[in-house]
Structure formats: structure tokens, C-alpha cells
Amino acid sequence: MINRLRERGAGNFLKCIQCGSCTSACIVNVVEEEFNPRKIIGSIVRFNKFPDQDPWLCSACLLCVERCPQGVNPFSIIVSLRTIRYENGNALPNKVIELIEQVKKTGLAFSLSKEVEEKRKLLGLPGFGLSEEGLSEVRRILLEAGV
Amino acid sequence: MSITLYLGCVIKALYPEVEKAIKEVLERMGVNFEEPKDASCCAPLGFFSLNRDAWLRLNERNMRLFQDTVVTACDDCFASLNDAFKIVSENKGIKAPEVKPFGKFMLENLENRGLRFSFKGLRCTVQHSCHFLRPARGMDDAENPRVVKSVLEKLGYLPVSYDGELDCCGGLAFEERVREMLARRKAEALEKSGADCVVSTCSHCMRQLRAVSRLPILHLAQLSALSMGANPEEIGVPDMLLRRMVKP
Numbered sequence: 353m354i355n356r357l358r359e360r361g362a363g364n365f366l367k368c369i370q371c372g373s374c375t376s377a378c379i380v381n382v383v384e385e386e387f388n389p390r391k392i393i394g395s396i397v398r399f400n401k402f403p404d405q406d407p408w409l410c411s412a413c414l415l416c417v418e419r420c421p422q423g424v425n426p427f428s429i430i431v432s433l434r435t436i437r438y439e440n441g442n443a444l445p446n447k448v449i450e451l452i453e454q455v456k457k458t459g460l461a462f463s464l465s466k467e468v469e470e471k472r473k474l475l476g477l478p479g480f481g482l483s484e485e486g487l488s489e490v491r492r493i494l495l496e497a498g499v
Numbered sequence: 500m501s502i503t504l505y506l507g508c509v510i511k512a513l514y515p516e517v518e519k520a521i522k523e524v525l526e527r528m529g530v531n532f533e534e535p536k537d538a539s540c541c542a543p544l545g546f547f548s549l550n551r552d553a554w555l556r557l558n559e560r561n562m563r564l565f566q567d568t569v570v571t572a573c574d575d576c577f578a579s580l581n582d583a584f585k586i587v588s589e590n591k592g593i594k595a596p597e598v599k600p601f602g603k604f605m606l607e608n609l610e611n612r613g614l615r616f617s618f619k620g621l622r623c624t625v626q627h628s629c630h631f632l633r634p635a636r637g638m639d640d641a642e643n644p645r646v647v648k649s650v651l652e653k654l655g656y657l658p659v660s661y662d663g664e665l666d667c668c669g670g671l672a673f674e675e676r677v678r679e680m681l682a683r684r685k686a687e688a689l690e691k692s693g694a695d696c697v698v699s700t701c702s703h704c705m706r707q708l709r710a711v712s713r714l715p716i717l718h719l720a721q722l723s724a725l726s727m728g729a730n731p732e733e734i735g736v737p738d739m740l741l742r743r744m745v746k747p
Contacts, residue, residue, distance in 0.1 A: 361551060379667050383680040409674050411681055412544055413667030414633035418641050425634075434548040444549075445673040451545040459539040462512035475519045475733055478534070480511060486537030493560060497553035499546070 362432035363425040368393045374416035374426045389426045407433040459490040503565040504532040507573035508540050509702035516735025520724040527727045535564040541579040558583035565596045570604045573702040574628035602700045605650045615728035617655035621743040624694040628701035629667050654726045661692030670703035686712040
């Protein structure tokens with residue numbers, strides 16, 4: 353498990369002293385008590401067990417990274433856990449799927465509504481979107497990277 | 500000065516008034532800018548969480564389209580481009596462009612002589628962008644951020660502090676319940692501050708807060724352009740704020 357996490361970018365978690373600075377900094381823990389970064393890391397370093405908690409609850413504010421006195425980077429562990437869950441066949445949140453599909457389709461994460469298109473014209477803003485050639489380069493990269 | 504302007508997908512697709520404001524500001528400051536048409540999404544957390552290789556390769560491609568200095572309109576794009584460029588640059592020995600978030604760029608380049616109006620007394624709270632401040636890159640004080648406030652002061656606005664200033668708005672939370680609770684919490688804190696408007700440099704914060712807050716949520720570029728004499732209607736500044744306008 354430790355190697356699997358490391359290979360997916362989890363940094364330095366064996367230095368965790370379970371002090372709770374991460375949970376103390378965690379805004380999600382304030383509104384959703386079940387999400388507890390200290391316990392997530394504890395599950396890995398103390399019990400050799402993948403944590404049950406959903407890593408997608410994290411709002412990615414990175415305050416845990418800033419406050420950790422051991423330089424553990426709890427967020428990198430959350431990210432590795434998201435990746436592993438995905439590899440294990442767990443579904444991604446809909447919002448993530450939407451973003452990825454949009455980038456595959458257009459190279460950008462959001463599309464233009466008719467209303468905004470009109471407003472852009474009115475303000476004299478340039479055209480929106482990549483060229484055919486640019487878009488096919490982006491699609492090739494995504495395909496090769498296995499997205 | 501010549502730069503690459505990277506607006507990011509959200510501002511390009513949803514907030515044309517912010518794009519207009521940024522371009523007004525750059526033009527009025529005499530900055531030459533180009534926008535590479537073929538630049539793609541910077542592939543922030545959604546991708547990054549799953550596929551580091553895609554994140555790095557998309558941004559290596561972006562990097563090759565950019566000039567030596569890139570100014571980003573959204574702090575989340577700043578973080579993604581900046582961090583990916585550093586890694587690509589180290590791995591491949593290519594020189595990375597310098598990525599400047601809009602607030603930092605303004606702080607370093609704003610000269611007061613460009614200002615035509617002042618808004619003394621217009622109280623602004625700042626919604627600080629998590630991904631500009633953290634992980635700390637030495638651009639601002641991560642625990643007591645000053646960059647955006649200093650730009651507002653230079654422009655003649657009155658930044659006000661509030662409890663919960665560093666709290667995340669949940670704009671990049673993917674779980675709906677967490678998203679909503681963090682947004683509501685942040686909106687309450689902002690309203691309690693007694694400010695006339697909220698200033699942000701992150702398009703995800705803007706999107707999140709515009710959905711829940713009664714206060715006008717503006718990009719720093721909109722207030723910058725306003726002070727420089729841009730047409731308030733074109734840059735999307737609501738009438739209620741214009742009443743505070745005075746000659747400097």
C-alpha cells in the first residue's frame with residue numbers, strides 16, 4: 353500500500369506524528385465531521401489500511417499542507433487515494449466527469465452559451481475555442497495519457 | 500512590456516465582462532498582450548487527481564505556445580500552470596515562462612498616474628484564492644495575505660478584514676453537500692463584514708459566491724478598470740457601486 357501511494361505522488365506520510373494540525377486546519381471537517389485528515393493518514397501509517405473516508409469530500413483548500421509541522425502534505429495523500437479509488441473501479445464525481453468530457457470535446461473545460469456568445473460580440477472580444485489542429489493535438493495527448 | 504494573457508476557461512466562457520476589464524486594464528497600462536488561440540485548459544485538480552501525466556503533457560504543450568511572461572486571470576490557472584511548468588522545466592531542461600497571477604502583476608506594475616477615479620470609502624472584502632496562497636510560493640503571506648488588499652489600496656478602495664477571511668468557499672469541492680455548506684458559510688462571513696462588494700482573483704470563487712451571495716462579487720480587474728476610466732456597463736460593475744465614485 354505504501355508503494356502504491358508513493359507511486360501516485362503521496363509525499364512523506366511516514367513522518368506523520370498524528371498531531372491533528374491538518375484536521376484543525378480542515379474547513380470540511382468543520383461542516384462534515386466524518387471527514388478527518390488526521391484519521392485518514394492514521395489509517396495508513398498506523399493500521400496499514402486504506403481509509404474508508406471518501407477522499408472526494410476534500411475541498412482542496414490546501415491549508416493542511418501549509419499548517420503541517422512535519423511537511424507531510426496531506427493533500428497529496430488525498431489525491432493519491434482518489435486515484436487509487438478510481439483505479440479500483442469506483443465512480444468519479446459527476447462534476448469531474450463533466451469537466452473531463454468537456455476538455456476532451458473542446459480542449460477547454462467550459463462551453464459558450466448563446467447569451468455569452470452575443471455579449472462577447474457586443475464587447476468586441478475575439479473568437480472562442482481552439483483551431484482544428486490545436487484540438488486534435490490536445491485529444492491525442494489525452495488519448496496517449498489514458499484519459 | 501509584452502506578455503501572454505491566459506484568461507482560463509471559466510472567464511472566457513462565462514464572464515466576458517471580466518475579460519473586457521482585464522484587457523482594458525492592460526491596454527491602459529500600455530502592456531502588449533497576446534492570447535494564444537490554441538492554448539488548452541490548464542487541467543487543474545479534476546485531472547490532476549487522476550492523471551498526472553495528462554496534466555503535465557497538456558501544460559508542456561501550453562508552455563510552448565507562451566511568451567516569457569504569462570499573466571493569468573484566474574488564480575487556479577496560475578497554480579496549475581506555474582506548478583506544471585516548474586516540473587516540465589526540470590524534467591526536460593526547457594526554460595519555463597514566468598507565471599504571474601493578475602493581483603501580483605498589478606501590484607508590481609500599477610502606477611497611480613493611470614488612475615482617473617477614486618472610490619474612497621467603497622468597502623471591499625477580499626475572497627483570497629486558496630491556490631494562489633497555498634502551497635506557499637513566496638508570492639504573498641500565506642497566513643495574512645496582502646497582495647490583493649495592497650492593489651485595492653493603491654487603487655483607492657478600502658479593503659476590510661473579516662472573520663473567516665482565509666476560509667475556503669468550496670468552489671473546487673466536487674461533493675455537492677460540501678460545496679453548498681462551504682459556500683453558505685463563506686457568504687455569511689462576507690455579509691457580516693459590512694462590505695459593499697467582494698473582490699476575488701479566482702474564477703471558481705467568483706462562480707461559487709455569485710450563486711449564493713447578495714453582495715456583488717467582482718474580479719479585481721473590474722475594479723482596476725473602473726478606476727482607470729473604463730465604461731462601467733461594459734466591465735459589469737453594478738450601478739449601486741458607482742454612487743461612491745469621486746474624482747481623486
